[in-house]
Amino acid sequence: MYLISKICSELTSIWRTRHELLTRITPKVRCFKIKEPENMSRYPSFKNSIWRRLSFLVVIFTLVYFPLSAQATEKVGYENWDEVVATAKGGTVNWFMWGGADNINQYVTDYIGKELQKRHDISLNRIGINDTAEAVNIVLGEKQAGIDDNGSVDLIWINGGNFRTMKQGNLLFCGYHGLLPNNQFVNWQDPSIANDFGLSVDECEVPWNRAQFAFAYDSARTQSPPKSIPQLIGWVKENPGAFTYPAATDFNGSVFIRHVFYHAAGGPEALLGDFDQDKFDAVAPKAWAILNEMKPYLWREGTTYPNAIASLAQLFANREVALYFDYDPAIFGINVENGIFPETTRSYGLDDGTIGNTNYVAIPYNSPNKAAAMVAANFILSAAAQYEKAKPDVWGAAPAIDVGRLTKEEKSRFTELPRHPAVIDPAALSQKSLPELHPDWISAIEKGWQENVAK
Amino acid sequence: MLMQTNRHTENSRDGLSGPVWFSLILLVSWLVLPLIPLAIWSVSRSWYFPDIIPSAFSLRAWNYVFSNTSDVLPALGVTTLIALCATLLSVIIGLPAGRALGLYQFRGKALVELLILAPTIVPGIAVALGLHVVFLSLGLAGSYLGVLIVHLIPTLPYMVLVMAGVFANYNPDTEAQARSLGASAIQTFFYVTLPAILPGLLIGSLFTFLVSWSQYILTLLIGGGRVVTLPLLLFNFASAGRNDITGAISMIYILPGVVLLLLGARHLTGRSRAVESLRQI
Numbered sequence: 001m002y003l004i005s006k007i008c009s010e011l012t013s014i015w016r017t018r019h020e021l022l023t024r025i026t027p028k029v030r031c032f033k034i035k036e037p038e039n040m041s042r043y044p045s046f047k048n049s050i051w052r053r054l055s056f057l058v059v060i061f062t063l064v065y066f067p068l069s070a071q072a073t074e075k076v077g078y079e080n081w082d083e084v085v086a087t088a089k090g091g092t093v094n095w096f097m098w099g100g101a102d103n104i105n106q107y108v109t110d111y112i113g114k115e116l117q118k119r120h121d122i123s124l125n126r127i128g129i130n131d132t133a134e135a136v137n138i139v140l141g142e143k144q145a146g147i148d149d150n151g152s153v154d155l156i157w158i159n160g161g162n163f164r165t166m167k168q169g170n171l172l173f174c175g176y177h178g179l180l181p182n183n184q185f186v187n188w189q190d191p192s193i194a195n196d197f198g199l200s201v202d203e204c205e206v207p208w209n210r211a212q213f214a215f216a217y218d219s220a221r222t223q224s225p226p227k228s229i230p231q232l233i234g235w236v237k238e239n240p241g242a243f244t245y246p247a248a249t250d251f252n253g254s255v256f257i258r259h260v261f262y263h264a265a266g267g268p269e270a271l272l273g274d275f276d277q278d279k280f281d282a283v284a285p286k287a288w289a290i291l292n293e294m295k296p297y298l299w300r301e302g303t304t305y306p307n308a309i310a311s312l313a314q315l316f317a318n319r320e321v322a323l324y325f326d327y328d329p330a331i332f333g334i335n336v337e338n339g340i341f342p343e344t345t346r347s348y349g350l351d352d353g354t355i356g357n358t359n360y361v362a363i364p365y366n367s368p369n370k371a372a373a374m375v376a377a378n379f380i381l382s383a384a385a386q387y388e389k390a391k392p393d394v395w396g397a398a399p400a401i402d403v404g405r406l407t408k409e410e411k412s413r414f415t416e417l418p419r420h421p422a423v424i425d426p427a428a429l430s431q432k433s434l435p436e437l438h439p440d441w442i443s444a445i446e447k448g449w450q451e452n453v454a455k
Numbered sequence: 456m457l458m459q460t461n462r463h464t465e466n467s468r469d470g471l472s473g474p475v476w477f478s479l480i481l482l483v484s485w486l487v488l489p490l491i492p493l494a495i496w497s498v499s500r501s502w503y504f505p506d507i508i509p510s511a512f513s514l515r516a517w518n519y520v521f522s523n524t525s526d527v528l529p530a531l532g533v534t535t536l537i538a539l540c541a542t543l544l545s546v547i548i549g550l551p552a553g554r555a556l557g558l559y560q561f562r563g564k565a566l567v568e569l570l571i572l573a574p575t576i577v578p579g580i581a582v583a584l585g586l587h588v589v590f591l592s593l594g595l596a597g598s599y600l601g602v603l604i605v606h607l608i609p610t611l612p613y614m615v616l617v618m619a620g621v622f623a624n625y626n627p628d629t630e631a632q633a634r635s636l637g638a639s640a641i642q643t644f645f646y647v648t649l650p651a652i653l654p655g656l657l658i659g660s661l662f663t664f665l666v667s668w669s670q671y672i673l674t675l676l677i678g679g680g681r682v683v684t685l686p687l688l689l690f691n692f693a694s695a696g697r698n699d700i701t702g703a704i705s706m707i708y709i710l711p712g713v714v715l716l717l718l719g720a721r722h723l724t725g726r727s728r729a730v731e732s733l734r735q736i
Contacts (some may be wrong), residue, residue, distance in 0.1 A: 096680055099688070100695025102519045109524040127680035137681055141584060145591035152679035154595045216702045310696025318504030337512055338699070339501030 012410060038232040072158035076176050084179055084371045085120060093124045096135035097157035099128015107395050111388050116379060122372045132162045139171050139364045151366030154373040158205065159359040160197040161439045166362065167204055172202075173363040173370055174204040180374065182381035184400035191435070193358050193400070196439035198272070205360035206377040211388070212349070212356035212429050213255055214329040216422065221342040222322045228351045229263040232280075233290060236297045242322040244299035244306060246313070249455060250310040252327055255355055257449050258437060261287045263352065269435050275440035284445075288452040295453065306403030307453070317341055327357070329429065330396035333420030337393075345422040353432030358400060383410045392420040456647060489615055490709065496702030497610070502615055516699035520707065531707060534684040537599065541667040543604040545614040548607070549659065550652075553618020559625060568619075575612045580672055582608075587676045597679035605677045606667040613662040621655030671704050 048334050050066050064450070080085045093116070099105055105128065114373045124314035129135055135156045166172050177183045186207055188194050217225040228236035237241045244252030263266045264286035270279060295302035304314045309326065317326035317340050325340075326332065335341040362382065363373045379385055384398040384408050396419075403414045419425060437445075471479075497516050499509030502695075520527045555561075556568060574582070586605060587596065595601030629651070633643045644704065649656075671686040685708050693702040 054532065064717055067643065099691035100697060101698060102525070102692075102697070106519075106522075108559065125681075127683070129675070129680070130690050130694050134675055135680075138587075141676070142591055142596075145588045152681060204512045246701055308694070308696070310694070317501075320504065338515075338697075339499070339513065340696075378528040395618060 009364075013067045013093055018162040018369075048099050054264050057402065067096050076173075076179065076292075078176075078179060078371070079182055082375050084157040087371035088369075088375040089121045092125055093154045093371045093372045093376045094125045094127055094152060095155040095157070095376070096127045096129055096132075096138075096153050098130070098132060099126070100130070101334070101394055107389060111394075112376070112380060112385060115385070115441075116376055119379070120372075120375050122375060124376065132156065132158055134399070136162050136165055139166065139366065140169065143169070143171060143364055148366050148401065150368045151364055152365040153364045154369045155376060156362050156364065157208065157355060157359065158362050160436075161442075163205060163362065164199050164362070165437050167202070170205045170336070171365055173280045173367060173373075174202060174364050176363075176374055177206070180378040180381065182205070182401075183380050185381060185383070185405050187402040187405070190402075192356060192433070196358065196360060197436045197442070200344070201360070205362035206381060207358050207360050209328075209330040209397040209432075210356065210358050210426075211330075211398065212426070212433055213259070213325065213354040214327070214328050214332075214349050214424050214429060216316070216329075216332045216341070216345055216347040218316075218319075218342050218344050220342065222455040225323060227348065229260055229290075236394065237292045240297045241301075241321065242293075243297050244302075244321055245325075246309050247307055248313050248449040249389070250306070250308050252312070252367070253305065253445050255327055255437045256325060256444065257287075257445060258355060258442070259350070260290055260414060262434060263287075263443055264290060267352075268322065270439060271437055272435060275437060275444060280441070280444055280448075284388075284448050284452075286449065287445075291449070291453045309414065313340060320431055327355075327425070329423050330392075332422040333392055333396050336420065341422065345426040347422060349424060349429045349432060351432070353434045354429065356433040357436045357437055387413055388418075389413060390417055390433065392418060392423070396420060396423060397407055397427040459651035490705075493702040493705045495504055496698040497706055498701075499702075500696075501697060513699075515629055516703040520698055520703045525688065527685070527688060527704060527707060530685045530688055533599075533682065534686075535711060536604060536665040537682075537684065538664045540603050541610050542663045544603070545610050545663040546656065546660060548609055549614030549618050549657070549663075552611075553620075554613045554622045555657075556619035557622025558623065571612050571615050573612075574608050577638065583672050583676050586673070590677050596677055597681045599682055602674055602678045602682045602684075605673045608671070609670065610663040610666045613666060616660040617655055617662065618652070621652050621659075625651060630670055661715055663688065664715060664733045668711065 025283055066157060078087070078292050095108070097104075105126065108126050109124070109344075113126065116122040116124050134160075135153055139151060139153055142148075156162075176344065183206075186193060192210075192263075194201055196205065198261050214224065217233070226232040245256045248254045248257055261283065266282040267270055271283070299315065306315065312321070313335065315321045317335075324332075332341065332345055332347045336343060336345050361377050363370055363377070367373055381401060383401070387410070389395050389454070390399055399414065403411055406414070471489065495509065498512050498514060500511035500513035500515065502509035503665065508712060556571075557563065586608070589627050590596040590601050590605065593601075596605060597701055629647050630643050633647045634640075670684070671690055675687060676698050685704065688692070689704045689708055692704065
């Protein structure tokens with residue numbers, strides 16, 4: 001189901017969407033620039049040419065800056081929650097989300113959709129997509145076409161680079177957390193919730209799930225799997241061909257490489273914050289050396305890497321490799337239930353900790369159903385919806401709300417939830433949680449891997 | 456003349472030689488073999504690499520496909536309807552265009568041909584985003600009509616080029632003969648032109664239908680998620696590595712293609728009268 005990998009598949013898509021943003025804006029600029037020398041020759045006077053340049057700047061400024069700043073100061077427009085609920089009645093929410101997992105699709109359509117219909121008379125329209133960037137592109141295109149209040153996207157399952165693209169492009173509806181009653185269950189003091197891949201959330205999205213990287217192995221075949229990056233290096237050499245990781249273009253491959261990077265840097269602390277070329281240059285060679293050292297002992301002698309996490313899952317299922325990993329440990333249980341992984345699959349975190357993230361839902365600035373989308377976002381934060389989602393036979397995703405803030409009864413429901421034997425206890429895993437890096441760091445690491453390890 | 460034609464086709468049918476049979480079997484197995492694993496996947500629960508057959512079977516994928524959550528059956532209807540309408544529109548536009556290109560010489564013909572070919576040369580993703588903006592400003596984005604119109608962009612080249620090829624070998628004098636014998640324009644079309652171009656028209660329609668049938672990125676962008684077709688659902692599961700559900704949706708996905716091929720196959724091999732009459736001259 002690879003949900004987290006997909007929802008935030010920004011690692012492949014961030015450049016695509018950003019590149020688009022750039023290419024969509026630059027042609028306008030370019031046509032002005034091309035005209036410029038012509039104008040200068042026609043108006044040889046120094047004064048004129050300066051004025052021309054100034055007016056050119058002013059035009060560009062108003063063209064690019066004004067619409068952006070106008071969006072940024074947009075008001076939420078609702079006095080209180082009752083007003084939102086009243087407006088939302090009878091509305092439709094088009095929720096764009098990665099659609100590759102039948103259990104998540106069923107949870108969203110059958111549970112959330114039915115509850116929203118029953119409680120608030122809202123129809124939920126789940127739209128399955130392959131890559132979250134597709135929804136981001138739709139909103140981007142609408143903005144370019146000047147469709148500012150009648151967009152086709154009301155809610156997106158999002159995080160990381162896609163959130164960054166949307167927030168920086170002023171494509172999001174923000175500042176409504178105070179209205180949502182269930183916002184009280186969210187611990188905004190936790191930096192891993194208040195920041196999405198190092199970028200402040202700023203009331204522009206609502207947390208939905210938490211996920212933390214973990215390894216899986218078949219306990220019937222592998223007795224003592226490696227529990228840290230140094231152990232892994234030794235283990236790979238002792239068991240040639242039994243390990244590989246997806247290429248950096250894959251979300252999960254990229255996060256594995258970041259674990260090696262953290263190890264090379266002696267911990268994530270030095271790498272947090274904005275991208276720093278000097279820090280990168282100091283750490284990167286060590287990380288590439290470790291990965292290149294492992295390379296000849298990888299599956300197929302490291303001549304090729306799986307291109308997607310689904311391929312690694314297939315290799316693990318076919319017993320070609322002995323280890324699997326995923327950003328969302330719930331996948332281990334789901335894959336066992338789906339018959340993809342053997343029943344004897346077990347999972348674990350690393351002794352030095354593993355990287356965790358939060359994923360969210362966001363409302364685009366041009367959604368015509370903002371009130372209904374807010375009601376939906378509020379509902380998915382409710383104890384009932386988060387509990388349903390945490391059931392191992394439904395999804396098994398870790399709650400995004402702080403269970404400690406619930407009533408005693410609700411809290412005990414969460415603590416008494418059975419756990420799939422293949423899935424590591426999220427509480428134990430989260431005791432050693434590492435922060436996620438800024439998207440600029442991630443892009444630099446992915447690019448560096450392509451240049452220094454892949455070739 | 457009609458009897459002669461029939462005898463001719465019968466003769467050629469009887470005379471299938473060894474190499475022809477061999478290539479026919481090769482072609483059929485090439486088409487059918489890849490579908491077998493998909494069919495098995497759709498009913499398997501666990502199927503690991505060295506095993507020839509799955510170690511456990513389950514109807515879970517089919518249950519999901521036929522559940523209301525999956526949207527597969529409504530999507531099947533939408534996909535079929537859009538593909539049929541796109542084919543019909545392509546015929547209406549492509550037939551006269553193909554006739555003009557196949558029968559007449561005019562200034563800028565090469566340029567027109569190049570422009571018609573362009574959508575098949577330029578990658579879809581490159582134009583899709585620009586098209587999205589155009590369709591948004593026209594108010595066509597997010598509607599069935601918009602998706603239908605955008606499907607004409609990749610489908611029309613196939614129809615026009617196939618029809619241009621057909622008309623290049625077509626003798627328009629037969630139409631003049633029919634008219635001189637008192638047939639009306641409509642009668643001429645249905646009794647003379649259409650029978651002559653029918654095999655080509657069917658091939659063009661088949662191409663058009665299948666190209667529309669398999670559109671992903673254009674449907675997604677222009678449909679804005681409001682128009683859900685089968686490829687959209689299929690790609691979700693294919694990229695997620697869910698071989699069982701991918702297999703089940705694929706089985707449904709290939710149905711119309713197989714049905715059309717079986718229906719059309721009889722007509723595709725038939726010889727057209729106009730071409731035959733040319734040969735007799």
